[in-house]
Amino acid sequence: MSGLVVSTLSTARRPRLTQQQRSAATREALIDATIECLMEVGYDRATTGEISERAGLSRGAHLHHFQTRATLVAAAVEVLAQRALDDLARAVKRLPHDERRPAAALDMLWRLFNRRLFHVIVELSVHGRTDPELKAEFDPIKRMLGHESMPRWLRVAFAGSAEDHRLDDLISLIVASTRGLAVMKLLEPSREINERWEACRAQLLTLLQQAGEGRC
Numbered sequence: 001m002s003g004l005v006v007s008t009l010s011t012a013r014r015p016r017l018t019q020q021q022r023s024a025a026t027r028e029a030l031i032d033a034t035i036e037c038l039m040e041v042g043y044d045r046a047t048t049g050e051i052s053e054r055a056g057l058s059r060g061a062h063l064h065h066f067q068t069r070a071t072l073v074a075a076a077v078e079v080l081a082q083r084a085l086d087d088l089a090r091a092v093k094r095l096p097h098d099e100r101r102p103a104a105a106l107d108m109l110w111r112l113f114n115r116r117l118f119h120v121i122v123e124l125s126v127h128g129r130t131d132p133e134l135k136a137e138f139d140p141i142k143r144m145l146g147h148e149s150m151p152r153w154l155r156v157a158f159a160g161s162a163e164d165h166r167l168d169d170l171i172s173l174i175v176a177s178t179r180g181l182a183v184m185k186l187l188e189p190s191r192e193i194n195e196r197w198e199a200c201r202a203q204l205l206t207l208l209q210q211a212g213e214g215r216c
Helices: 002-013 019-040 048-055 069-093 101-112 116-128 132-159 168-187 191-212
Strands: none
Touching: 019 048, 019 069, 019 116, 048 069, 069 101, 069 116, 069 132, 101 132, 101 168, 101 191, 116 132, 116 168, 132 168, 168 191
């Protein structure tokens, strides 16, 4: 009996969530489930039914928060992208402050482009080519990754200063080379791609060292 009383009192004291809190929790559950689907089964199988089931919600629950599947996917990828940028910022801060920095920065970038987030971005970019709604929702996120926060952190990684624009062209070359090989690895995984990366890494490292010496 005493156990029942304690349980009843505990339940009674538990604060009720406001409508705003319940709405935020539902939105978060949908985004988390969408991220899980995109990572595990890909865009084609990340249906609103599958997402709702994983979130423990009714099939129509997403309509109160996201009008279309494209807006839901874009919201999930935006969360993923921000996490990736936060991870990048932390990784840059851990880079050594000596002659090892250029090589460590190249390795950091290669790891970044081999993460599942990059695979999701490639997949959605391909789908966006023939899906105008998805493209419209997804383009701002690609701009955030490609033209805003990421270049600033990469400038810090390779040049040591966010204000130093002297290496911008070289950094663009580094990103294009690394990303291109990562796409090739995604499409045709093989040891040969890793060997190509090692050769590319050596050449990029030489260019970085020459730039540091003022010869590039």
